[in-house]
Amino acid sequence: MKEQERAETENDQAMKLAPDEDLMLEVRNGAGETLGVLFDRYHSPLYNFYSKLTGDRTLSEDLVQEVFLRILKYRQSYQPGTPFRAWIYQIARNARVDHYRKTPRHITFEPEMVPPVMPKDTAQKSEEVELLHRALMQMPEEKREILVLSRFQELKYDEIARLLGCELGTVKTRIHRAIQELRQNFKQLERGLAPREARPAVVKTIPPRRFGNEM
Amino acid sequence: MKCEEIGELLPDYLQGSLKAEQDNLVEEHMEQCADCREEVVIWKKLSLLPVEQPSKESRERFEAMLQAYQTGRSDKASAGLEREKRGSVWNWLRSPVGAVAWSAALLVIGVFAGVNAGNYFGNKPVHSKTSQDEIAAMHTELTNMKQMVVLSMLQQQSASERLQGVTYSRREDQLDPQVMSALVHTLRYDGSVDVRLAALDALSRHGAQPQVHKGVVDALQEQQSPLVQVALIDLMLEWRDPDAAQRLRSFVQTPNLNPTVKQRADWALSKLN
Numbered sequence: 001m002k003e004q005e006r007a008e009t010e011n012d013q014a015m016k017l018a019p020d021e022d023l024m025l026e027v028r029n030g031a032g033e034t035l036g037v038l039f040d041r042y043h044s045p046l047y048n049f050y051s052k053l054t055g056d057r058t059l060s061e062d063l064v065q066e067v068f069l070r071i072l073k074y075r076q077s078y079q080p081g082t083p084f085r086a087w088i089y090q091i092a093r094n095a096r097v098d099h100y101r102k103t104p105r106h107i108t109f110e111p112e113m114v115p116p117v118m119p120k121d122t123a124q125k126s127e128e129v130e131l132l133h134r135a136l137m138q139m140p141e142e143k144r145e146i147l148v149l150s151r152f153q154e155l156k157y158d159e160i161a162r163l164l165g166c167e168l169g170t171v172k173t174r175i176h177r178a179i180q181e182l183r184q185n186f187k188q189l190e191r192g193l194a195p196r197e198a199r200p201a202v203v204k205t206i207p208p209r210r211f212g213n214e215m
Numbered sequence: 216m217k218c219e220e221i222g223e224l225l226p227d228y229l230q231g232s233l234k235a236e237q238d239n240l241v242e243e244h245m246e247q248c249a250d251c252r253e254e255v256v257i258w259k260k261l262s263l264l265p266v267e268q269p270s271k272e273s274r275e276r277f278e279a280m281l282q283a284y285q286t287g288r289s290d291k292a293s294a295g296l297e298r299e300k301r302g303s304v305w306n307w308l309r310s311p312v313g314a315v316a317w318s319a320a321l322l323v324i325g326v327f328a329g330v331n332a333g334n335y336f337g338n339k340p341v342h343s344k345t346s347q348d349e350i351a352a353m354h355t356e357l358t359n360m361k362q363m364v365v366l367s368m369l370q371q372q373s374a375s376e377r378l379q380g381v382t383y384s385r386r387e388d389q390l391d392p393q394v395m396s397a398l399v400h401t402l403r404y405d406g407s408v409d410v411r412l413a414a415l416d417a418l419s420r421h422g423a424q425p426q427v428h429k430g431v432v433d434a435l436q437e438q439q440s441p442l443v444q445v446a447l448i449d450l451m452l453e454w455r456d457p458d459a460a461q462r463l464r465s466f467v468q469t470p471n472l473n474p475t476v477k478q479r480a481d482w483a484l485s486k487l488n
Contacts, residue, residue: 032284032285033281033285035281036277036278040279043269044266044268047267051267056407057408058374061269062373065280066276068280068281128260132264151261152264157227157230171226172223172226175226176222179254
């Protein structure tokens with residue numbers, strides 16, 4: 001009995017150290033429970049990818065679950081020998097796109113501001129974090145995405161290029177432009193000005209919501 | 216070197232993948248150029264944004280999903296497709312919507328059988344008072360059950376299920392006061408904008424109810440989402456609420472109001488006057 005237990009613990013240890021790709025191969029060959037280890041590794045990064053991108057915590061949690069469900073469903077489509085990280089981010093991006101296709105955002109307003117959870121720190125620092133968060137949320141989503149991928153998910157530029165299906169040079173240019181825009185937004189917020197993105201002109205283009213119809 | 220050329224090198228500089236020589240070039244430029252320096256500063260500042268922790272339920276949800284998936288698969292392996300099909304019907308019946316549909320079906324069968332039996336034995340006329348009463352009683356019971364489903368769905372963890380609950384509540388013409396107050400609560404406090412908007416949509420049809428009316432109008436002051444604020448303003452205008460003008464006037468005074476929302480409120484005020 002003890003022998004068996006020890007063997008199991010050793011097996012657990014080995015699993016915790018195994019590369020993502022090996023674990024995914026096990027999942028692909030039918031060992032669904034191995035997915036738990038991959039969940040432990042990826043659910044927090046993916047949650048942060050979504051929450052920084054959408055600003056919506058509930059949606060982010062739902063999307064993370066969707067990613068792991070898709071991994072199970074489409075596990076046969078994982079190509080052995082290819083990087084797992086690239087594959088899971090590909091799934092994550094698709095899950096988000098599909099979600100918005102099913103439930104389109106009503107109006108291109110800035111998404112709901114979820115104030116970030118503040119670390120207990122000086123007031124000045126938390127104000128800076130708040131401004132930074134708002135500056136990030138004011139950016140168009142594709143620019144925000146490239147910043148989130150490179151800065152928070154710590155993907156290499158060539159990984160991002162493959163993920164977005166573009167050239168390495170394009171990725172670098174886009175990152176630079178995104179940084180420039182973030183800096184502009186941040187400066188304007190610091191000065192207490194409404195940035196360009198809060199266009200009052202949008203008002204005219206919103207038709208009054210009709211009530212009593214199907215959603 | 217010009218800023219443009221530095222800009223091309225900047226992403227690699229930030230990831231620390233430049234050769235020493237180019238790295239020096241960038242740093243020299245930074246010393247003279249405030250604009251480029253600020254770009255590096257903002258990039259570094261991004262690390263101040265906290266890493267957020269997903270909720271504890273996240274892991275439990277995953278386990279449940281995995282288990283459901285595994286069970287589904289082993290069923291398929293052992294008993295073939297037929298079994299799996301039955302499994303999914305069974306799951307559907309166990310879901311709240313399925314449960315209601317199932318009870319409705321039973322009720323219809325029951326009523327039909329009862330009426331026919333009455334006919335067959337010739338004891339009672341079809342539309343006797345008792346059978347009409349019974350049907351009415353069953354109808355009420357069914358409505359109550361549907362409302363219970365709505366109430367339980369509004370409590371769900373997942374936004375999409377809550378959204379389904381709200382949508383489901385729209386099928387009823389008459390809403391139970393409990394369901395209405397649950398919808399008002401959803402409108403005020405639900406974490407998801409989509410769910411709040413849907414709740415508002417559902418409530419908009421019940422404006423004649425004082426409880427709903429008050430709940431909706433009161434919600435304006437505490438909403439943070441511009442989308443919901445605009446929808447509330449539109450609804451107040453549509454309802455021609457007697458205190459709308461007064462409330463909107465105090466609302467536009469709110470400090471840091473989103474400019475788009477403020478414009479909408481001003482526009483509504485001009486319409487009201």
